[in-house]
Amino acid sequence: DAGITQSPRYKITETGRQVTLMCHQTWSHSYMFWYRQDLGHGLRLIYYSAAADITDKGEVPDGYVVSRSKTENFPLTLESATRSQTSVYFCASSDSGTKNEQFFGPGTRLTVL
């Protein structure tokens, strides 16, 4: 399917477990982003990537790890999940042209018990 997809869509895990959220885009966009959305906070940037093998921290990176070995994939790993990481996670992508808009995936709702 064309576009940007996230998996899983829903995940329940326990404190201390490692969790990986997947993001895949078919447009060959250079830029990819991970956000978390919490009530009252809007979207906050966790990590972003300007190209394969180039990643950088956003506003709230602590407790998260990313990698980008291929342009189309940008997985987000919670190394040891905490209850404060319960949130909805959105992946987005953007190309490197003059249009600056971001295209968002459908989100992953993560619950950490």
Next chain:
Amino acid sequence: SQQGEEDPQALSIQEGENATMNCSYKTSINNLQWYRQNSGRGLVHLILIRSNEREKHSGRLRVTLDTSKKSSSLLITASRAADTASYFCATGEPGSARQLTFGSGTQLTVLP
């Protein structure tokens, strides 16, 4: 920290009325964008206005930008029930490598 703050936090109107949402931000920007989010879905880009532009139109959407006041407004004319959603402003700052900083959003409800 959030760059954009939307006002009001919630807005309820009747179908056919116009809806106006405002966004204020704190620092210099390259561009300001508006996104819509339907319940349980990802965000969808609506419109982008660059820092050297003052007004932009797209269908029933009108966006204004006042860089001297660090504020923007989104006007949706002749609203429909399908416009019910959360609306977010997002700012792109100089040197930010396409990062956007999002506000906390306005929840718009259009009553049929």
